[in-house]
Amino acid sequence: GAGVSQTPSNKVTEKGKYVELRCDPISGHTALYWYRQSLGQGPEFLIYFQGTGAADDSGLPNDRFFAVRPEGSVSTLKIQRTERGDSAVYLCASSLGLSGGNQETQYFGPGTRLLVL
Amino acid sequence: DQQVKQNSPSLSVQEGRISILNCDYTNSMFDYFLWYKKYPAEGPTFLISISSIKDKNEDGRFTVFLNKSAKHLSLHIVPSQPGDSAVYFCAAQKQGGSEKLVFGKGTKLTVNP
Numbered sequence: 299g300a301g302v303s304q305t306p307s308n309k310v311t312e313k314g315k316y317v318e319l320r321c322d323p324i325s326g327h328t329a330l331y332w333y334r335q336s337l338g339q340g341p342e343f344l345i346y347f348q349g350t351g352a353a354d355d356s357g358l359p360n361d362r363f364f365a366v367r368p369e370g371s372v373s374t375l376k377i378q379r380t381e382r383g384d385s386a387v388y389l390c391a392s393s394l395g396l397s398g399g400n401q402e403t404q405y406f407g408p409g410t411r412l413l414v415l
Numbered sequence: 416d417q418q419v420k421q422n423s424p425s426l427s428v429q430e431g432r433i434s435i436l437n438c439d440y441t442n443s444m445f446d447y448f449l450w451y452k453k454y455p456a457e458g459p460t461f462l463i464s465i466s467s468i469k470d471k472n473e474d475g476r477f478t479v480f481l482n483k484s485a486k487h488l489s490l491h492i493v494p495s496q497p498g499d500s501a502v503y504f505c506a507a508q509k510q511g512g513s514e515k516l517v518f519g520k521g522t523k524l525t526v527n528p
Contacts, residue, residue: 302458329514340419340504340518341459354515389458393514400514401447401466406458 300324302407304390310413311380319375319410321390328395330373331404332365335387347373348395380414387411418442419507421519429527434492436522438505441486445517446510450479450490452501453521459504463490467510495526 303322311317323330328349333341343357347367355365362380367373377384391404420439428434438448446467451459465472465479465488472479478491492499502523506516 304458331515333516333518338520340506340520341516342518343515346514357515391458400510401508402514403449403461403464404516405461406451408456408458 302390302392302405304388304407304410306410307408308411308413310415312415313380313382315380315414317377317380317412319377319388319412321373321375321392321407323371323373323390323392324405326394327392327405328370329393329402329404330367331391331393332373332375333389333391333406335389335409337386341389344375377412380412382414385412385414416441417519418445419505419517419519421503421505421522423522424520425523425525427525427527428495430497431494434490434495434499434524434526436490436492436503436505436524438488438490438519439486440488440507442507442509442517443486444509445507447508448479448481448488449506449508449516450477451504451506452499453504454501462503492524495524497526497528500524500526 330347332344335341346354349370362378365375387409389409391406393402449464450462453459481488502521505519
């Protein structure tokens with residue numbers, strides 16, 4: 299498996315529930331990113347990890363959103379008390395991270411389609 | 416305030432002809448630009464990139480042109496093929512360590528056989 303993988307591919311949940319979305323980056327990539335894409339829009343940045351630490355979480359919309367990457371590989375995006383407005387495609391990307399992620403190509407996974415009813 | 420703009424939501428061209436997709440940006444701190452292609456139900460796939468120190472980068476049928484003074488870039492596909500039909504996103508990254516990509520809204524390209 300050479301690419302970025304994300305699970306689940308689809309998630310339907312009810313308003314108020316908690317969800318976890320998983321991302322498995324390309325092996326050897328130290329930089330990992332989460333984006334969110336709503337219908338008719340381009341992807342919007344949520345958070346960036348360099349190794350285990352969140353280097354930039356300025357895109358997280360509020361404190362219901364949280365992400366971790368405890369061992370510097372797999373990352374989990376966690377959404378508490380989901381709202382209907384959270385419905386979107388959540389995309390994960392990774393890059394080598396050699397230059398801190400700057401001027402590096404980010405490779406995307408297929409995304410998780412989240413629907414909050 | 417949209418920093419990366421793709422003003423054409425859609426574009427239709429004939430197979431074999433040139434496709435030109437345009438992108439404008441407002442932030443002069445952007446120094447790296449990328450084009451991604453996206454098929455339905457898939458993640459964006461990287462196509463081609465260009466650094467601000469260049470004004471052209473070519474890879475096979477794909478060429479990206481950058482005009483820094485106009486804050487404008489374009490993607491040329493020659494010749495266009497039906498398999499190129501997809502949504503194309505322009506993305507930009509700031510110099511100075513902010514690694515996040517800022518995306519436009521995309522242009523849906525349809526290449527007709």
